Amino acid sequence: QVQLVESGGGLVQAGGSLSLSCAASGGILSRNVMGWFRQAPGKEREFVAAIRWSAGNTYYADFVKGRFTISRDNAKNTVYLQMNSLKPEDTAVYYCAAGPRIRISTISGDYDYWGQGTQVTVSS
Numbered sequence: 001q002v003q004l005v006e007s008g009g010g011l012v013q014a015g016g017s018l019s020l021s022c023a024a025s026g027g028i029l030s031r032n033v034m035g036w037f038r039q040a041p042g043k044e045r046e047f048v049a050a051i052r053w054s055a056g057n058t059y060y061a062d063f064v065k066g067r068f069t070i071s072r073d074n075a076k077n078t079v080y081l082q083m084n085s086l087k088p089e090d091t092a093v094y095y096c097a098a099g100p101r102i103r104i105s106t107i108s109g110d111y112d113y114w115g116q117g118t119q120v121t122v123s124s
Helices: none
Strands: 003-009 010-013 018-024 033-039 046-052 058-060 070-074 078-083 090-099 118-123
Touching: 003 070, 003 090, 018 058, 018 118, 033 070, 033 078, 046 070, 046 078, 058 070
Parallel strands: 010 118
Antiparallel strands: 003 018, 018 078, 033 046, 033 090, 046 058, 070 078, 090 118
């Protein structure tokens, strides 16, 4: 049973930075792709970024390109999301997810394990 635990959320002013972590355990090597999604109040969950465990390929949503960076530490079974130049519209609960597909997917249904989420609040 794969378990994902996010950490690193909090309150930051616009233009600031936060770094999220997602520690994976329990057979995570069976999952090929790790992703970050977010969900703001009253909105649907949306894709933010994803990375493949093996090759390290990454993919980003257009609205975070140039601001967010996803990375992984295979030895620690941990995925990171470095968020810079944060905007108030980045405020959301951020979720880490793991999926079995070889190719990176932006669809939440392609991920079968999810963390509990961590709140990110950006003040103006």
